[in-house]
Amino acid sequence: MAIQPDQQDHTSIYRLATPRLSTRDQPGLRNLDILQFRNFEQTRLVFGPGLNLITGENASGKTSLLEAIYYLGRVRSFRTSGADEPVRYGQPGFRLVGQVATQTGQVVTVGIERGDGRYTVHMGGQNVRRLSDLAGNFPVQIFSSDTVSILNGGPRQRRHMLDWALFHVEQRYRDTWQRYTRSLRQRNAALRAHASRNEVGAWESDLLEAALEIDRCRRAYLEELSPYLDKEIDRLLPDSQLSLVYQQGWPEAGGLADALSAGFEKDRAYGYTRYGPHRADFRLQLDGHPVSAHCSRGQQKAILLGIMLAQVSYQQAISGTAGAFLLDDLTSELDEAHRGRVLTALRELNAQVFVTAIQGESIDLSVWDPGRLFHVEHGVIHEVV
Template sequence: MFLRGLTLRNFRNYRGQSLTFNKSVNILVGGNAQGKTNLLEAIYCLCTCKSHRTHRDEEMILSGEQGFYLKGKFESDGDHFDIELVNLLDGRKRARFNGKSVERLSDLIGIAKVVIFSPESLQIVKGAPAERRKFLDILISQLDRVYLHDLQSYQAVLRQRNELLKQIRDGMADSDLLTIWDEQLLDYGLKVVERRLAVVDRIASYAREIHSELSGGESLNLTYLVNGYDASNVKLKELLTSSLEEAREYDITRGSTSVGPHRDDLGIYLNGVDARRFCSQGQQRTISLSLRISEYRMIKDETGKNPLILLDDVASELDSTRASLLYEMLNEVDAQIFLTTTHLDELAISGEFDIFDVIEGTVKCRG
């Protein structure tokens, strides 16, 4: 799969731009704050319907404008398709697939698959549990549309339960009403946890091998944690049920649900220790790189399609040895790659590629 063309209007610092890309490697060159990362963000948005940098969609709208427009022209196994996104300042969003309106943005997720390597990827290791859940959710959603439906259903039930908890706390509802929401929360929650657990088990095998190569033999292990417990060693339904029951009074007091897959975590351990707490930032960067490469390989192996690869100034975050290993891996993959850099001489990319100069929100191919 590859992105043939991209149109941006009023997106970040892009007033209006239409581009055509190489099927292999596309190198975006320019100084800081010129728009290189913004271009990768636009591609990522078309694939996942969200930014990898911000939760505030209005930040992506060019200052003084009412909204942005993105259009990507994709090709996969000879089939051509277009994805369009419109995001307005008032919060309204619209999407089209091949010119036809899409009822839900989530219907587009997984059609054009993508993996991004960026400075923000470090948060998978050193950030809060929400960052690791997001990593898993985006990966699994690109592989399994049923999972995305179950996750959204869980989130909808969670919102309803939290609203009821507040009403019970304030004396406006009876606690017996929680039973029906608890049953639904457990049903969807169990499906979400089981799918996450299965994916963690598979991606862990990729990550162990890749990280050992990148680090010179260090041991990386991943564990899915439910309430702090290794989920592979517990009876999930019993644990989820008992956890919800035990937390009921506490949840009523605080007015929100304190246990469930929305609070779970991905345990990342290097040589047996918690990577978030005890590893150096250099080690954490290598782990995040290993996870992203694992994500790419897993998507390719399970779908038979190469996802787009986006790399945002990754070489500058790595030492020379790890950067060289990364480029060796990239030169071996049969995928479309977009990468940013401030200096071309930093790159060790072989094969066919196009170079694009990025200056103040304007992109020109060197041809």
């Protein structure tokens, strides 16, 4: 069935009365309707609040299901560059609608529709214009074979990891971040228009104020994350010390205002602003050695999981919800000992967990109450009771 936006009345889906949860209910994704996403035609799934184990052969649709769940929280994929749309081949668009139980005991309906070359996002019956507004309701993390590129790739993914975490724990960060992005766009446009130093300077007071606030928030966050990180690294890589060094995005000596002034001519020649929190990064060392050059792939996975678990744990402490944690192809990505430690950590955090595996025997569902098992075959999913 194709999506035909003008023939389907979605209003009723988004305007569902908001049911109240009993206190026993945990936050998380309750159910998900998938329409024309990757190899799924149409399916409705009801998830458990604890572990949801998804098994199936290669190419059955396991990663695609995690991708659909991730989309609901972030309106982007974890595996495409943007060129490869997850719309089912031959269809004009896809639709995902999920009900998310929040930590305040409400159930919010979140819907994402892709069609006519654009996204429409609804939350609780309202159109969502800023994606950061989605962040508070359905925090979602993914760990898959590609995720270690966060450690080895360019700084953009590391910054994104930091900012996304801050969206969940610091309300005003979203506004500040949006203010900064806007000022930066304006300054860059002025640079490209070869504006004078004075004209470009006119955009800088707002930019500087937001930049320093972003920097303060990031530093405070990393400082507060530190004991959580120590705990998770100790769990996953006992006997090793991880150090994380934040780089603010402009020279340590002197302030950002000086860096912008001194770098003006070059900025104008390049057509963009070379200094600021949009160029921030963090460097990681394990026992004094740079992680990307020195650590094995297994150690890198453990470090990344340690950071993610620490973020979830801190977010849980601040906001009361651990959110959803997606682990793709868990049995081939991690050895048994690490698998056990990660799942134990997630159980302690009361996180909702989605795990995919070709075969599920090696994952003990019995310790999760109630764990749920799903099996996928050629884009068709059944719950195994």
